[in-house]
Amino acid sequence: MASLFIISGGQKGSYYPLGHRTNVVGRNEALPVQVLDDLVSRRHLQIRYDKQQNVYYALDMKSRHGVFINDKKIAEETALVDGDEILIGQTTLLFTEKDFDDWESALSHFKKVGERMRPTHTQ
DSSP, X not given: OOEEXXXXXXXXXXXXXXXXXXXXXXXXXXSXXXXXXXXXXXXXXXXXXXXXXXEEEEEEOSOSSOEEETTEEOSSOEEOOTXXXXXXXXXXXXXXXXXXXXXXXXXXHHHHHHHXXXXXXOO
C-alpha cells in the first residue's frame, strides 16, 4: 500500500494511508484526505490504485489552480512513483509507496525524509 504526507502548509506532518482504493483529496470535510488550504478545491485531486498494474495514479478533478507533480502541471491521469511531490494550492504532499504500522512509524519516516530534503548550506 501507499501513503501521503503533508510536507508543507498548515497541516505539515499529517499522514494518510491510501490503501488499495480511490481517494479524493480536497477541502471538503467529508473526504478521507481533507486539506485546509484556501487555494485547494473542495474535490481537488483523485488518487486511484490500479490493481492489475500495481500503480497509483493522480488525476486533477478540474480544480481551479491545478495539480503539480514534481513542479510539472498534470493535464491527465499520471502514474505516481515513490517520492513524488504533489502540489495542490499552497500545500505540498509527499507520495510514498511505503505502508506503516502506525502513526509513530510514519512520523519517524517523515522526519528522515525531511532531513534528506534540507538544502546544504555553504559558507
